[in-house]
Amino acid sequence: MATEIINVTILGAGLMGTGIAQVVAVGGYMVSVYDIAEIILEKSKSTIEKQLNKEVAKSRMTEDNTKNTIERILFTMDLKTAVGNADYIIEAVPENLDLKKKVFSEVDKLAKKNAIFASNTSELSIALLAEATNRKDLVIGTHWFYPPHIMKLIEVVVTPLTSDDTLKTTLSFCKKIGKETVVCKDVPGFITSRAISALITECMRLYDEGVASFEDIDKAMRLGFNHPIGPFQLTDMSGVDVVFHSIESLGKTYGNERFKPSDKMVELIKAGNLGQKTGKGFYDYKKEK
Ligand SMILES: NC(=O)c1ccc[n+]([C@@H]2O[C@H](COP(=O)([O-])OP(=O)(O)OC[C@H]3O[C@@H](n4cnc5c(N)ncnc54)[C@H](O)[C@@H]3O)[C@@H](O)[C@H]2O)c1
Structure with missing residues (x-):
């Protein structure tokens, strides 16, 4: 009861x-x-x-x-x-x-x-x-x-x-x-953080390899799979630093082959561009206003 x-x-x-x-x-x-x-x-x-x-x-x-x-x-x-x-x-x-x-x-x-x-x-x-x-x-x-x-x-x-x-x-x-x-x-990342971090990691790999623009990768996830927002938009919304730490921490448990923060995230964090909360991340929110 x-x-x-x-x-x-x-x-x-x-x-x-x-x-x-x-x-x-x-x-x-x-x-x-x-x-x-x-x-x-x-x-x-x-x-x-x-x-x-x-x-x-x-x-x-x-x-x-x-x-x-x-x-x-x-x-x-x-x-x-x-x-x-x-x-x-x-x-x-x-x-x-x-x-x-x-x-x-x-x-x-x-x-x-x-x-x-x-x-x-x-x-x-x-x-x-x-x-x-x-x-x-x-x-x-x-x-x-x-x-x-x-x-x-x-x-x-x-x-x-x-x-x-x-x-x-x-x-x-x-x-x-x-x-x-x-x-x-009780495993690191549970269901959802582990699954979304895998998606974000792979999409960022596609971007780092120059396969497509981040806008098109987001569009592919939205229109191809009905995700409400793409992984780069989600990263900007949650905070680039927050997502970076989450992927880095999962990498320590499950290995860097599976979870490795992208180089672009490192660059954004160094520049203080942490996503929506700072007005710029992968996307520029100041421009949109
Ligand atoms: N932001 C998200 O999208 C999200 C989603 C799911 C889970 N979470 C988790 O929720 C938790 C909180 O995240 P958040 O985004 O709300 O963070 P936040 O930074 O917005 O809020 C944390 C709050 O805790 C307060 N705080 C700090 N030390 C404290 C203490 N000793 N006692 C009481 N309050 C204290 C801070 O003053 C702050 O107001 C984290 O564990 C985060 O991983 C966040």
């Missing part, structure tokens, strides 16, 4: 944490959002308000509904307040194993003994994160996709020590907030 969840905490109010908080609050849960700076929490709150107002404009939510949803979210810099009452805690801090372990270890001391810890890591080992706690059976991966309020999937990652109850509770929670799930073993 799944454990009942009432209070959900999100650790890290960045791009993903903010979107996850919105989806969970819209799903009817009480939500606490924790981050390390007031300005980040303020930005997170205003992003959620803007997104929900768009839903009202499209008649997908009422104003009352929006108001109640926002009132269900507490934004705080006090970790004890954030996690003390939580039944389900979702970590969305930067993709750094040591940082995530430190956060899990601290929260382990403050949270209820039966609270479930979920990590939104894209590829790091859930088992290593669980080792930082005294609740290895209650630790699981829930890998969301950007933007969380649009993307249907949550990839659920289980370690050999994740309990059946933790998995059942997680699957039922994901369903209640309107998401589809896939369940995957």
